[in-house]
Amino acid sequence: MRHHLILRVITKLLVGTIFLFALYVQFHGDYSPGGGFQAGVIMAAGFIIYGLVFTLKRVKQVFPPWLVHKLIALGVLIYAGTGIYSLLAGYAYLDYAALAPHHPEHGQHYGILIVELGVGITVTAVMVAVYYAFASRAPILSDEDW
Amino acid sequence: MDSGTLEFVIGHLNYWLFILLMMTGLYIVVAKGNLVKKIVGLNIFQTSVFMLYISIGKVTGGTAPIFPLDMKVDPDVVYSNPLPHVLILTAIVVGIATTSLGLALIIRIREEYHTIEEDQIAEIENAVLKSEQWASERATGEHS
Amino acid sequence: MATEQLHHTALTLVDHLPILEVLVPFVAAPLIVVLGSRKLAWPIAFVASAISFVIACLLLLQVLDGSYISYHIGGWAPPLGIEYRVDAANAFVLFLVSGISTVILPYARASLEAEIPRRSTTLLYALYLLCLTGLLGVVITGDAFNVFVFLEISSLSTYVLIAQGSHRDKRALTAAYDYLVMGTIGATFFVIGIGFLYMATGTLNMADMAERIAVQSDSRTIRAAFAFIVVGVGLKVAIYPLHLWLPNAYTFAPSAITAFLAGTATKVAIYVLLRFMFSVFQPGFVAQVPTLEVIILPFALLAMFGASLTAIFQRDLKRMLAYSSIAQIGYMLLGIAFFSQAGLMATMIQLFNHGITKAALFMGVGAFVLRAGGSFYHHLNGLGKSMPWTSAAMVIAGMSLIGIPGTAGFISKWLLVQAALDAGWWPIAILIVASSLLAVIYVWRMIETLYLTESKAELQARQAPMSMLIPLWIMALACIYFGLDSDLTLSASRTAAEGLLAGSTGME
Numbered sequence: 001m002r003h004h005l006i007l008r009v010i011t012k013l014l015v016g017t018i019f020l021f022a023l024y025v026q027f028h029g030d031y032s033p034g035g036g037f038q039a040g041v042i043m044a045a046g047f048i049i050y051g052l053v054f055t056l057k058r059v060k061q062v063f064p065p066w067l068v069h070k071l072i073a074l075g076v077l078i079y080a081g082t083g084i085y086s087l088l089a090g091y092a093y094l095d096y097a098a099l100a101p102h103h104p105e106h107g108q109h110y111g112i113l114i115v116e117l118g119v120g121i122t123v124t125a126v127m128v129a130v131y132y133a134f135a136s137r138a139p140i141l142s143d144e145d146w
Numbered sequence: 147m148d149s150g151t152l153e154f155v156i157g158h159l160n161y162w163l164f165i166l167l168m169m170t171g172l173y174i175v176v177a178k179g180n181l182v183k184k185i186v187g188l189n190i191f192q193t194s195v196f197m198l199y200i201s202i203g204k205v206t207g208g209t210a211p212i213f214p215l216d217m218k219v220d221p222d223v224v225y226s227n228p229l230p231h232v233l234i235l236t237a238i239v240v241g242i243a244t245t246s247l248g249l250a251l252i253i254r255i256r257e258e259y260h261t262i263e264e265d266q267i268a269e270i271e272n273a274v275l276k277s278e279q280w281a282s283e284r285a286t287g288e289h290s
Numbered sequence: 291m292a293t294e295q296l297h298h299t300a301l302t303l304v305d306h307l308p309i310l311e312v313l314v315p316f317v318a319a320p321l322i323v324v325l326g327s328r329k330l331a332w333p334i335a336f337v338a339s340a341i342s343f344v345i346a347c348l349l350l351l352q353v354l355d356g357s358y359i360s361y362h363i364g365g366w367a368p369p370l371g372i373e374y375r376v377d378a379a380n381a382f383v384l385f386l387v388s389g390i391s392t393v394i395l396p397y398a399r400a401s402l403e404a405e406i407p408r409r410s411t412t413l414l415y416a417l418y419l420l421c422l423t424g425l426l427g428v429v430i431t432g433d434a435f436n437v438f439v440f441l442e443i444s445s446l447s448t449y450v451l452i453a454q455g456s457h458r459d460k461r462a463l464t465a466a467y468d469y470l471v472m473g474t475i476g477a478t479f480f481v482i483g484i485g486f487l488y489m490a491t492g493t494l495n496m497a498d499m500a501e502r503i504a505v506q507s508d509s510r511t512i513r514a515a516f517a518f519i520v521v522g523v524g525l526k527v528a529i530y531p532l533h534l535w536l537p538n539a540y541t542f543a544p545s546a547i548t549a550f551l552a553g554t555a556t557k558v559a560i561y562v563l564l565r566f567m568f569s570v571f572q573p574g575f576v577a578q579v580p581t582l583e584v585i586i587l588p589f590a591l592l593a594m595f596g597a598s599l600t601a602i603f604q605r606d607l608k609r610m611l612a613y614s615s616i617a618q619i620g621y622m623l624l625g626i627a628f629f630s631q632a633g634l635m636a637t638m639i640q641l642f643n644h645g646i647t648k649a650a651l652f653m654g655v656g657a658f659v660l661r662a663g664g665s666f667y668h669h670l671n672g673l674g675k676s677m678p679w680t681s682a683a684m685v686i687a688g689m690s691l692i693g694i695p696g697t698a699g700f701i702s703k704w705l706l707v708q709a710a711l712d713a714g715w716w717p718i719a720i721l722i723v724a725s726s727l728l729a730v731i732y733v734w735r736m737i738e739t740l741y742l743t744e745s746k747a748e749l750q751a752r753q754a755p756m757s758m759l760i761p762l763w764i765m766a767l768a769c770i771y772f773g774l775d776s777d778l779t780l781s782a783s784r785t786a787a788e789g790l791l792a793g794s795t796g797m798e
Contacts, residue, residue: 031212037239066326073320080317090300093309095365123239130246137253168482175471188474195482202489230488233435237481240442244474247449251467254453258460271461278666282605285668 004053011053018046026120027113036116040123047124048131056135068129075122079115160201167194179264181255185248192241196234203230304348308361308374311345311384312427312440314338319419322412331415336395338419342426343388350381356785360432368432369498375432379638379786382779383429383561386642390553390649390765391422397761398546401656405544406454414454418550421447425558434484434494434570437562438477441526444558445473448551452543462542469535476525476532483518486511487570500570507575519566520581526559529586529623530593533616540612545656548608552615553649557641560622564637567626568790577629587627591721593620598728602735607658608665610732611651614691617725618644624718625706632709634787635780640702642779643690643772647699650687650765654680657754657762667735672745680754681740683766688733690769693726697773701780 022043029035051059086098096111097104155162167190174187208226213219252262259267303310318338322331352359358377362368376384398418402411424444428437449470455462488494490511491502503512525532536556540548567576576582594617601613618640625637655665657680662669674681686697693703703726710719753759772779 035235037235070324070326073323076320077317077324080313080320084313084317087301087306087309092301092362092365093306093313094363097365130250133250134253137257172475175475181467184471188471191475192478195478195485198482199485202485229494236435236439240439240446240477243446244442244470247446248467248470251449251453251463251470254456255463255467258456258463267464271464274461279605282666282668285666285671 007053011049015046015050018049019043022046022120022124026116029116030109030112036119037123040120041127043120043124044127044131047128051131051135056132060132063128065129065132068125068132071121071125072129075118075120075125078118078121082111082114082118160197164194164198164201167191167197170194181252181262181264181267182249184264185245185252188248189241189245192237192244196237196241199230199234199237203227305361307345307349308359308376308430309363311342311349311388311430312374312423314341314345315419315426316423319416319423322416322419326412328408328412331412332395332399335415335419336392339388339392339395339422342422343385343392346381346384346388349376350378350385350782352376353378353381354781354785356789358789369493369495372436373432373495373497374430375497376430377786377789378782379561379564379790380429382638382642382782382786383557384426385782386557386645387422387425387429387554390645391550393761393764394546394550394553394649394653397549397653397656397758400755400757401546401660402544404660405546406457410454414451417447417450418547420444421451421550425554428558429561432496434487434496434499435481436494438481438484441480441562442477444555445477445526448555449473451547451551452539454547455542455544458544459542461538465535465538465542469539472525472532472535476522478522479518479525480522483515483522486515486518490515496565496570500572503570503575504572507572507578512571512575513579516571516575516579516581520563520585523559523563523566527556527563527623528616528619530589530596530616530620533593533597533619536616537609537612540615540652541606541609545608545652545659549649549652549656552611552652553645556615556619557645560619560637560641564626564634564790568634573629573791582627582629586623590620590623590627591718593617593623594721594725595728598725598732601732602728604732605668606666607670607736608652608655610736611648611655614729614732615644615648617729618648618691620725621702621706621722624722625709628709628713628715630709630713631784631787631791632705632712634790635783636702636705636709638783638786639705639776639779642783643698643702643769646765646768646772647687647690650683650762650769651691653758653762653765654684654687657758660758661752661754667739670736670739671743672740674741676745677753679759680762683759683762684740685737686766687769688736690773692729692733695773696770698769698771698776698779700773701776 022039025034025042026036026039027034029039047059047063050062082096082099083094086095087093089098089101091098094111094115096107098107099110099114100107171187171189171191171194174190175184178184178187203226205224205226208224211225211228255267256262259270261267261270315338318334322334325334349359353376356378358375360368361374361376363372363374365371395418402414406414421444424440424442424447427440428444431437431440449466452469453463453466455465484494487499487503490506490509491499493499493502506512521532528536540552543551597613597616597620601610601617604610604613622637622640622644625633625635625640627633628636657677658670658673659665661677662673690697690699693699703722706722707719710716710722754762
């Protein structure tokens with residue numbers, strides 16, 4: 001990709017915008033289509049386009065594979081952890097009223113924010129992990145294989 | 147066409163499209179020999195189900211089911227049903243997981259079998275099966 | 291905005307048992323990944339599985355008298371919220387699944403070390419826990435779509451677990467791929483059925499759905515939903531024409547994984563079938579449609595005979611046991627086809643007894659694979675002398691498979707024959723006995739190979755390691771125990787059958 005100047009410049013400009021848009025989608029799930037899953041995929045798309053244009057090695061330096069695998073599990077633990085916090089507070093599992101006992105509506109708001117954050121983290125990490133897994137194994141095709 | 151038939155076709159358009167997509171997806175899974183095409187067929191099949199769910203959630207004249215900012219609910223406003231959308235988000239995620247898992251399996255199959263055509267894989271597996279059976283017959287032949 | 295604190299009584303640990311049953315393995319799986327330590331992976335998995343087993347026992351003891359436990363996720367009352375509902379049918383299957391998982395994990399440690407590379411073991415235990423979570427969640431939930439979600443969690447982990455067998459035999463990959471395609475089609479049919487039910491009833495809670503279906507049972511949507519759900523779940527159950535994934539998947543998966551799946555996956559699917567047929571659609575509807583006579587009964591008989599015959603001619607012990615599983619599932623379907631309390635009781639007991647029998651048999655096969663290098667009959671020649679304990683356990687489990695008196699298998703065969711005679715179908719009773727005779731043939735083949743042939747001089751197998759022998763013998767002794775003292779299984783099955791046949795009122 002060294003020769004494609006336009007691709008490289010545009011990618012460098014776009015990647016930041018993509019991440020910003022992903023964060024916007026993440027936190028606007030209450031008011032418009034959005035939420036953790038969509039935001040996670042958009043965020044992962046930012047990493048993937050960087051990896052496609054600037055080689056897998058460099059995107060792995062930015063987002064190392066060991067971190068990706070740990071984040072997959074961390075997002076799930078954040079989601080389950082919110083529920084466990086409700087358990088420990090004496091409420092039913094995932095009862096968001098436990099997060100703000102005096103204002104149950106605020107509790108719903110906080111609860112959804114936190115679980116969607118967990119979902120967003122996991123989905124980003126999973127999509128990037130899938131990309132890493134597939135891109136790392138690309139076989140070198142010889143001319144006869146075409 | 148009388149209005150009854152027309153209403154039957156146009157009024158149930160989403161169901162007709164669902165059946166069309168579902169059958170297309172299933173046909174691709176069954177008829178195509180390339181493993182990647184089977185996964186694509188599976189995706190089309192799953193997408194048809196998503197379309198079924200979302201289309202039944204729509205209420206005619208309904209608006210987006212979000213509370214207005216001042217939280218005053220107007221009793222005359224009709225809202226579309228948000229539950230099918232939630233179910234489909236989950237089903238989409240399941241579909242993506244299935245697709246990526248299927249593709250990962252295909253990559254490994256390609257590395258081991260050097261082909262992703264179903265009939266060539268079946269040939270290789272039959273050859274392995276025959277050699278196993280031959281070895282088994284030889285071994286039991288030595289004993290009896 | 292409301293600012294007062296709603297009156298709230300704190301829930302105790304006992305109240306939380308239903309959710310903890312699923313939550314403990316579910317949290318343990320990402321915990322293994324986050325910690326990333328190969329040494330801690332197995333202990334965490336074993337502790338999580340053991341805790342689930344203890345909770346399942348506590349739940350079973352609570353509901354043996356016919357009551358049910360209801361847990362509201364998120365504090366939202368059903369039918370709006372997701373509900374976890376435990377009654378005797380549920381708790382019995384939970385007991386089976388968590389029990390088999392806990393007994394297999396010590397066995398799996400040694401077995402998997404030999405069959406998959408070390409670097410994969412951490413993630414494999416995490417996936418194993420996710421599979422366990424999915425299976426437990428399918429059983430315990432009272433919400434129809436939740437069943438689909440947990441079913442897919444368990445199925446996706448199963449596909450990966452089966453593909454791990456590729457380190458020994460590359461055909462595990464195609465087996466996992468075929469299972470993926472077929473399993474996804476089955477699950478998607480299931481979700482289409484749920485969609486039709488949602489369209490017709492407007493709710494996803496199974497108890498609420500049952501009430502609403504009862505008033506509109508002749509609607510075409512409901513019948514279409516029934517068809518889709520039966521076919522979709524039937525694929526997971528491996529009803530005879532839909533069983534094609536099972537032999538390859540069981541044969542090429544790692545031995546410990548086969549032992550776990552053979553004892554749990556199809557049983558959980560049969561539970562889903564029972565729950566939907568009898569608690570959601572209710573016996574009144576099932577009596578109207580010809581499904582039982584036209585579909586379940588003929589295919590059950592086909593499975594019993596066709597699969598047993600195929601099993602006789604196999605050269606690989608693992609593949610023989612896989613076909614035998616399909617035949618035994620035929621017995622469970624036969625119990626459903628009788629459509630009586632005796633029949634359902636026989637199905638529930640056969641579900642439990644076959645689970646422990648097959649788990650024991652596949653654990654024994656894994657021991658043979660470890661020491662003798664393969665599971666074909668020519669690998670097993672004369673192992674009765676060099677691996678006496680393993681072979682003896684295999685003989686006990688084989689007798690339970692046939693249904694010899696004194697073993698668990700006899701109880702289930704006996705109840706099946708009784709249910710057939712109660713229904714007045716004495717030809718079916720004769721067929722049940724006849725197919726058991728077929729089982730005698732293939733089990734005898736295994737015993738003959740182990741004890742009555744001579745081993746190759748250059749291949750002297752050693753005794754299997756203790757960590758594999760002890761779980762194997764626990765399972766084999768369980769086959770004998772539940773054959774002699776079957777109070778627990780009989781009372782649980784009877785209460786479960788009563789609850790299922792009562793239909794919607796059984797869920798009150």
